Amino acid sequence: MDVGNVLVWAVWFVAAFACLGSGIAVVSFSNPFYSALALIGNLASLAVLYLLLSAEFVAAAQVLVYAGAVMVMFLFVVAYLGGRADAPWAGGASWQQVAALSAAGALLIEVFLAVGLEASDRLSEEPPVEAFFGGPHEIGRLFLTDHLLAFEITSIVLLVAAVGGVILGSHTRRFEPGVDR
């Protein structure tokens, strides 16, 4: 095994375990601020895994959008609420627990299948990864050809969310007589 391969394995090992560790940390911290920080760590270590898949653009976008912009909002709200945040969530309805467990089980089976197939050499040839794979040009082309519908639907969903935010935010409260504001 050459040095480059060892390095890839080492980075993968650290990133994968950081991912798992921070994921567990997100749900086990009782302070929501720490949970949000752990989630940032989780998203960042996912970005490292994307880098190993030679998806540089996705990795940078992941850090920029999720670990950066989205999580800032989380921290903003949590820091403002301070100690007044709700008590830790005690679990949802039973059907939610069943659904979560079966989804996790399905993922686990998939992982075992993939590892088993790889170990017994039954997976077909490795897909060729060209030099431009994961680059901005290629991703842009896919967005506007193969995945155009999903891309457009996502943008409409985001637009609806933005309009909803404006409507909720600009709602002027009526003066109610006898109530001190």
Added chain:
Amino acid sequence: MNEVWWVSAIKSVIIVNVVLLSFAYLTLIERKVLGRMQLRYGPNRAGPFGILQPIADLIKLIRKESFFPAAAIDAPYILAPVVSAFTALAAFAVIPWGGGWEILGYQVNGYIIDVPISLLLIFALGSIGIYGFIVGGWASESKYSLLGSMRTCAQLVSYEVALALTVLGVILMAGSLSLTDIVAEQQRNLWFVVPQFVGFVTFFIAGVAETNRAPFDLPEAEQELVAGYHTEYSGMRWGLFQMAEYINMLTLSALAVTLFLGGWHFFWLDWLGPLWFILKLALVVFVFIWLRATFPRLRYDQLMSFGWKFLLPVAILNAVVTAILVVAL
């Protein structure tokens, strides 16, 4: 041609030190220029013309007690300035400052690393750097710090959008996210400041806000918030926050030079790349200081409505018009 790994290592060490030294002297230059603009001398006691002032400041900061509020939350309080300083320094790795040379038979490139997404990388690092300010203010357990970091947060998030959108015009014209490609494209045709003049002005204004500089220095409005998110910091921890702010300003100026002013390229003597780069950088940084001496601070509501109702629409319009022109021409 590829360069040997130890050449890159030596270059990284040199660049980090050059950036740190420029930060130190930037504080002196800023105080001198501000002083002259306000009919004072500025610092002139430490060494001839005060050139040892940054060294004196550094020794003072290092020897000062690193005050630690009893209520502060240990780990985030200590780590926050480190995160900010690290991300600020790391961004310089992808900024090209020369055309590359062959010295003693070894290839030496004019950048430390060239990745196809270097522009995104700088923005990603910047968005992580914000956490240093927010977490530091939160972990200090002080109302001034918390309010300061909330303001920083709101301001940076608002102006980051406009900043990213102004860059879009340049990306569309260059057809690449790599800073070396963008410089090469300007070398072939025209500096982007000419076709992207609106973009340049919007970028600069958003950049001033993004680096918390006057007149957008609301996070540190001393009359209202003492010192913003670093109220409870002192000694070298405070120094790290200052370092992050000044280096962010340097990074942003370097980005402005690279994206709009042709980078290290000039009309002749291209092997002098770093010199041209530093001269252009100095010019942009001087404008930063000039703004601080000239404009009073905006009110918070003015800042927000300016960012969202004026700067953002202009940036969007600029991006759309550029896209149409790039496709049409």
